[in-house]
Amino acid sequence: MEIIAANLAGLRSRISEMELRYDRIPGTVGLLAVTKTRTANEILAAIECGQREFGESYLQEAMEKINLIRDPGITWHFIGPVQSNKTRAIAENFSWVHSVDRIKIARRLNEMRPAGQPPLNICIQLNISGEATKTGIHPSGLREFAAAVREMEHLRLRGLMTMPELFDNFERQRRPFQELHDYFLMLNDDDCQLDTLSMGTTYDMEAAIAEGSTIVRIGTAIFGPRS
Ligand SMILES: *Cc1c(COP(=O)(O)O)cnc(C)c1O
DSSP: OHHHHHHHHHHHHHHHHHHHHTTOOTTOSEEEEEOTTOOHHHHHHHHHTTOOEEEESOHHHHHHHHHHHOOTTOEEEEOSOOOGGGHHHHHHHOSEEEEEOOHHHHHHHHHHSOTTSOOEEEEEEBOOTTOSSSOSBOGGGHHHHHHHHHTOTTEEEEEEEOOOOOOSSHHHHHHHHHHHHHHHHHHHHTTOOOOEEEOOOTTTHHHHHHTTOSEEEESHHHHOOOO
């Protein structure tokens, strides 16, 4: 568990260095600790180091840990594929969903979000050219998709997310992130008032920060390789 503390401290200082290197305002790159496949104890170790934002990809696995940890100071982000029959539990137990890529799913999250809770924070997941997975909407449908989400009373559209293919080449890594940033600016020209670019993982966080990421989603660099 000491390794988690050391990794987190190292990661935070690397993020600060990158903010400086790429002319980012200090403190504007948020760190989401991605804890799919990790135990509740590993999460607790990160909480002890002051980490408050956690990302999970699979609902059932996430619920076990959320119910064990039961800490109102923790913010849970859902970052995995959203199945229709899981929307109620996601809307009830998470504060953010980064992986919205179907309007039907957005509608269900909106219907299921409990009235007493603040709006559910939403990122639209985009499939930028060369995406490894098939998830994410095609950019041609983005404007319409964003406008529809903005009409939903219990959702708050915060930004965009992407999960590009992994490239070794730094300049090649930057391209999809630059593209996502361009779409972000386009929507803000439409007065969407987005403040979130959810992009960058362990292997491409520097490229993402260079291109304006406001949330990097990091698992491996904190908790080690997943088995
Ligand atoms: C697993 C995962 C991450 C974290 O990846 P690492 O390489 O472990 O940093 C980030 N985003 C999503 C959507 C993931 O599923």
